[in-house]
Structures are given as C-alpha cells and as structure tokens.
Amino acid sequence: SSNPDFEHLLAFKSSSDASNKLATWNSSSDLCTWFGVSCTRNRVSRLVLENLDLHGSFEPLTALTQLRVLSLKRNRLSGPIPDLSNLTALKLLFLSYNDFSGDFPASVTSLFRLYRLDLSYNNLSGHIPSTVNHLTHLLTLRLEVNRFAGFPESAFAQNPGLCGSPVLNCKGLVNNPTRPGFDGAIASPVMPAANPTVVASSPSSLPGNSTPNKSTNTRRNGTSKISPEALIAIIVGDALVLVFVSLLLYCYFLRNFSPKMRQGKSSSKLLESEKIVYSSSPYSAQPGTERGQMVFFEGVKRFELEDLLRASAEMLGKGGFGTAYKAVLDDGNVVAVKRLKDAQIGGKREFEQHMAVLGRLSHPNIVSLRAYYFAREEKLLVYDYMSNGSLFWLLHGNRGPGRTPLDWTTRLKIAAGAARGLACIHNSCSPLKLTHGNIKSTNILLDKTGNARVSDFGLSVFVPPPPATSSAPRSCGYRAPETLDGRKLTQKSDVYAFGVLLLELLTGKCPSVVDSGGPGGGYGGLVDLPRWVQSVVREEWTAEVFDLELMRYKDIEEEMVGLLQIAMACTAASPDQRPRMSQVVKMIDEIQGVVGSPSHEAFDSMSESPSLSEDTCGASQ
Ligand SMILES: Nc1ncnc2c1ncn2[C@@H]1O[C@H](COP(=O)(O)OP(=O)(O)OP(=O)(O)O)[C@@H](O)[C@H]1O
Numbered sequence: 001s002s003n004p005d006f007e008h009l010l011a012f013k014s015s016s017d018a019s020n021k022l023a024t025w026n027s028s029s030d031l032c033t034w035f036g037v038s039c040t041r042n043r044v045s046r047l048v049l050e051n052l053d054l055h056g057s058f059e060p061l062t063a064l065t066q067l068r069v070l071s072l073k074r075n076r077l078s079g080p081i082p083d084l085s086n087l088t089a090l091k092l093l094f095l096s097y098n099d100f101s102g103d104f105p106a107s108v109t110s111l112f113r114l115y116r117l118d119l120s121y122n123n124l125s126g127h128i129p130s131t132v133n134h135l136t137h138l139l140t141l142r143l144e145v146n147r148f149a150g151f152p153e154s155a156f157a158q159n160p161g162l163c164g165s166p167v168l169n170c171k172g173l174v175n176n177p178t179r180p181g182f183d184g185a186i187a188s189p190v191m192p193a194a195n196p197t198v199v200a201s202s203p204s205s206l207p208g209n210s211t212p213n214k215s216t217n218t219r220r221n222g223t224s225k226i227s228p229e230a231l232i233a234i235i236v237g238d239a240l241v242l243v244f245v246s247l248l249l250y251c252y253f254l255r256n257f258s259p260k261m262r263q264g265k266s267s268s269k270l271l272e273s274e275k276i277v278y279s280s281s282p283y284s285a286q287p288g289t290e291r292g293q294m295v296f297f298e299g300v301k302r303f304e305l306e307d308l309l310r311a312s313a314e315m316l317g318k319g320g321f322g323t324a325y326k327a328v329l330d331d332g333n334v335v336a337v338k339r340l341k342d343a344q345i346g347g348k349r350e351f352e353q354h355m356a357v358l359g360r361l362s363h364p365n366i367v368s369l370r371a372y373y374f375a376r377e378e379k380l381l382v383y384d385y386m387s388n389g390s391l392f393w394l395l396h397g398n399r400g401p402g403r404t405p406l407d408w409t410t411r412l413k414i415a416a417g418a419a420r421g422l423a424c425i426h427n428s429c430s431p432l433k434l435t436h437g438n439i440k441s442t443n444i445l446l447d448k449t450g451n452a453r454v455s456d457f458g459l460s461v462f463v464p465p466p467p468a469t470s471s472a473p474r475s476c477g478y479r480a481p482e483t484l485d486g487r488k489l490t491q492k493s494d495v496y497a498f499g500v501l502l503l504e505l506l507t508g509k510c511p512s513v514v515d516s517g518g519p520g521g522g523y524g525g526l527v528d529l530p531r532w533v534q535s536v537v538r539e540e541w542t543a544e545v546f547d548l549e550l551m552r553y554k555d556i557e558e559e560m561v562g563l564l565q566i567a568m569a570c571t572a573a574s575p576d577q578r579p580r581m582s583q584v585v586k587m588i589d590e591i592q593g594v595v596g597s598p599s600h601e602a603f604d605s606m607s608e609s610p611s612l613s614e615d616t617c618g619a620s621q
Helices: 006-016 059-063 106-110 130-134 212-221 228-263 305-310 348-360 391-396 408-427 491-507 529-538 548-552 557-570 581-596
Strands: 037-040 043-048 069-071 076-079 092-094 099-103 116-118 123-126 140-142 293-296 312-319 322-328 334-340 369-374 379-384 444-446 452-454
Touching: 006 059, 106 130, 312 334, 348 369, 391 408, 391 444, 391 491, 408 444, 408 452, 408 491, 408 557, 408 581, 491 529, 491 557, 491 581, 529 557, 557 581
Parallel strands: 043 069, 069 092, 076 099, 092 116, 099 123, 116 140
Antiparallel strands: 037 043, 293 369, 312 322, 322 334, 334 379, 369 379, 444 452
16 A cells, blocks of 8 residues: 555554454555544554554554554553653543553653653653653653552642651551552643642532642541531531622622623524513613714615614613614614713714724624714614524523534534624724724624624723622623722733633533632632633633533534634733734634534544444534
8 A cells, every 4th residue: 555554554453453443454454444444535543443452562653653642552562661752643542451561651741742641540650751741732641550659759749738758657647558549649741830739620629729629638648527506507508608709699690691692583482471572772862962963884784873763773782882773774774883882982083083993893703884863862783683683692591401512513603703893893993003902792683694703892991990899790700800899991802702702612611700800719619610610621621611512513622622622722821922813813713624624524423432422422523
C-alpha cells in the first residue's frame, strides 16, 4: 500500500497481536477500514485498540505522525513507554491498565496539543517531571496506581490537614495510617496552585473558596464531633443562605425570564392573553408636548412617528434601558422599538452624535439601528425586528419535556456569528474603540435565517457604571472582575462577557449572580460560571461541564473542548491576558473548519475514553 502508515501498523500487529485479534488488518483491504483505525485525509488519525490482549511494545505506532487519538488501554503492553515525540498531533492518549514500567515518559511533555493523558494502572515509577507544566492544554492527567514517588515535603507544605508520608505523621488521629490513600497523597504537578477541592457537579453546590480543605479533611478524618450549638448554627446558616439564594433567583427570573418567555416564537406555549398588545401606542405623544424628529439611517424605508404611534405594539420585554416593543406598521413592516427610559442621556447633540456612530454600523451579525426619535420627553430607537428570538430563549426557555434541544452545530454557528458581530463593533470605528458594554444571551438575537446578531450595542454609555456593591441582575454574571468596582467598560470587558456567553452555550447554565466583588472576595454561596468551570476542569471533571443536552451528539468532544478553551481564555482574570475579538473569531473559525470538513475525525462524545460511547451515542448532529 502507498499509505505511509501501512507498514507501521502491520509491524505492530506482527509484534503485539499473538492472539490475532486484529484479523481485519491485512493487505487486501484499505487500512482505513481496519478494526480500530480511523483516517483523516487517508492518514491514520485515530487508533482505538482496547482490551485486545496486545502485548510487548507499541514502538511501531510512534511513527503514525497524524495520530490525534491513541487508546491502548486494558492490554498487556509492557516495557518502557516508547519515545512519543513524533506524535505531535496527539490530543488524547490513553495507556491505562497495561503493564508499562520505567519512568514517566518524558517525551509526552513535548506533545503540546495533548489534553487528556491517562497512564493510570501501570507499573511506572520515578519522578514526575516538572515539564508536565508545559502541557498547557492538558485537562485530564491520570497517574493513579503506579509507583511514582519523589514528591518533596515542600510540595505539601502549609496544609495542616495533610499528614502522613512524606510530611510528618499525624498527631492524635485515630485513623489507621496504613489504609490506602492515607499516605503518599498525590499532588498534581500540573496545577501547583490548585486547591484540592472536592468538586461538585453543579455551580451552586461548589464549596466556597476559602475553606474547602478544612471541610473535606474534617469529613475524611471523621474525628471531629459537631456540638449541638454548632449544629444549630449550621442549620440556621443554611436556612438563611437558602432564603437568600431563593430571593436572588426569584428576582432574577422575575426580571429576566418572563419577558423572554413572551418572546419564544412558534415553540412558545404562551397564551395569547399573556401578550400585551396595545391598540393605542405605548409611546407618549401627548398633544402639546415638544415634537421631536425621526432620524433615519441609510437603506431604511422611512415612516413617520405617527405611523409608529398607530402601529400595534407588543411588549418584548423590559431591559436595563427601558422597554422593547415589537411594532407592526400599517404597511406590514415590522420593527423593534426600544424606548429609552432609565437612560442618562446628556444633550441632544451628544445623543445625535452617538446615534450617528451606531447607525453607521452594518454587518450580517449585528442588529442594525435603523432610526431614532429624540424629544425631551421621549427617546426611541428603532431596530430591525428579529423573528427567531434570543439565544437566552433557545438555551433556557421551555426546558423540560417537549423542548427542542439546541444542537451543537447551531451553538457553534451562533458563537461564531456573535463573535463576528462583536468584532465588527470593536473594529469598525477604530479610533473610537467602541464597546458593546452589555453582551449577554438576551442580546444575541436570531434573524429569520437563523444567523446570530448582536443587539443593544453602544448603549452602556447611557448607564452609569453600577457601584461596586451592586448585585443588580442586569448583566451581573457577565461582568468582568475589573469592572466590579465601577471602573469603565472596555473592549476587554466585552471579551470577558463574550467568554461567559460561550460558557453559557457550552454548559446550558445561566450565569449566576455574583454576590460580592473584588479580588479574592467571597462569593456568598453562589459561584460565577467562569469560576465554576475552571474548578471543575481543574479537577479533571471536564465532561461534567457540558450541557447534558449535548450528550446525544457524536464526535463533538474536540470541538467542545476547543470552544471551552477559548471561553476560558476570554474569561482570564487579567484583561491583558484575554484575546481580542478578531482573534476569537479566528479561533472559532478553526473549530468550525473541523466541523465542516467531510473528513471530520470521528471520535466519540463525552466519555473519557474514545471508545466508550461508540454504541450508546447513536444520534447524529
Ligand atoms: N430587535 C429585536 N428583535 C426582537 N427582539 C428583541 C429585539 N431587541 C430586543 N429584543 C428582545 O426584547 C427583550 C427586551 O430587550 P431589551 O434589550 O430591552 O432588554 P434585555 O436585553 O433583557 O436587557 P438590557 O436592556 O440590559 O439589554 C429581550 O428579550 C430581547 O431579546
């Protein structure tokens, strides 16, 4: 065969497959059809050979330079792990449950694309090299049940709850120090700063930042008895937290959920009576008040204020700046009208100048401002009406039976469109450095072709920055840490908000209310989405991060992890570390390139192992 991988696969078969489990591996058929082999552009990109009684070394496989996934778990492979430095495309490597011996394979640490590495249940020994830290994409590292050693005492320093080898033995503990797990506790060299927290599967149940070690250790050691007073205090405390959380959630949903419910289109189960349809206009135009002027931007069919006043208006929802209506004009034209109410607008000239900037923006991924009306008593903004609702509705509306899940391809398409829209806002008026200021899922709307469009841009200038202590639900979960003290919104704070939006798309969870600001501040029992995701990922529970709705789709783990990495970069604590939106667009495009390609590598969805879900995840995208 002309395939350069051919001879290496056959060499591996002849050296390691004594029981002929790889019977389909023969020269009469295309190697891309062989058992366990998948190809991309006619090169082996994925090799999953699990539980096949393979033995010896897998040295010949290290020449498969296009491999992205290699799983050889549950075989009898032995000897030192061969040099893997040629496998530079490798992203997932599973070698667990074999008989490998010798040192930690140092060559692995040059595989910079790697995000899962499982060497558990082998006979490896020696030190774990600190170069593991070079694997910046690594999300999972499993080394348990080997014979690794060599953590210095300093690696465990200042953790009063840790005792046993290599730190001092525990005083006064009744536990049997010989029980498994008591000594030789393994600290992760990958995340030296990580607290060994117990990670919950839901953001609301994540333990607070300040005391995770103490609580878990107390529980594990089982030695401390809780006094009745402490018990009462805990119960009362829990009840108070519960009441507080319920209140917050109640306020949040009262304000944010109900308007969106009204917005869901055909899928909406709303009663007609719930729609607020005005026979007369909601906008004030009392005779005698000052007459303003409708100002139109290019390419819009003009109409008069009277036309707007005559139009039937349906309330879409109340936002931070006022109320939005859908207005159907007499000629059938449909527009969205935003009535600025609580906005702090300076003079007319200033307003007009700002509107002129916003009105110039035109892009397939933004909701264009078509016109505005300015009078002393009334300020209206007229936008294109987006008939397919908002991302908020698609993600969170109508959860439960009968809901149509938002599939992965659509989520990725929305992410890409929204990124493009935001990049356009950031880049099109370069000297002005325009910011959106209010990126969130209710402001990502879907047009009639299903394209994502960013709405509501540039209005944050009319709203004073919320005070540091504010927990106003307006955009709370999306607010970058540096803006919590009331500092100015910037393009980098938009990038942060966009990162939260990506996490919302990936997790299906609503960004929660952050209850206290400031670096190192407590979170009062509620944890924000970036923080929750970071802690779950750090603790190797990556699969738990993703929206359960996405479990049904096959072959998407790589894209999801890719988007997760972008989201985490966008939500970096320091604004300087966040990418620019133009870079984000490119990164998402790269992921989409994988999705769109017909040779898209087939590897399975959410499981840690690439083979686990092959049969169970039958649904396609
Ligand atoms: N052009 C539009 N077409 C269709 N629906 C829209 C349009 N603009 C806004 N909406 C919807 O109207 C509702 C209210 O929007 P509005 O922008 O006033 O508030 P918000 O997005 O909830 O909060 P904020 O004012 O902080 O942006 C939202 O559900 C939004 O998705």
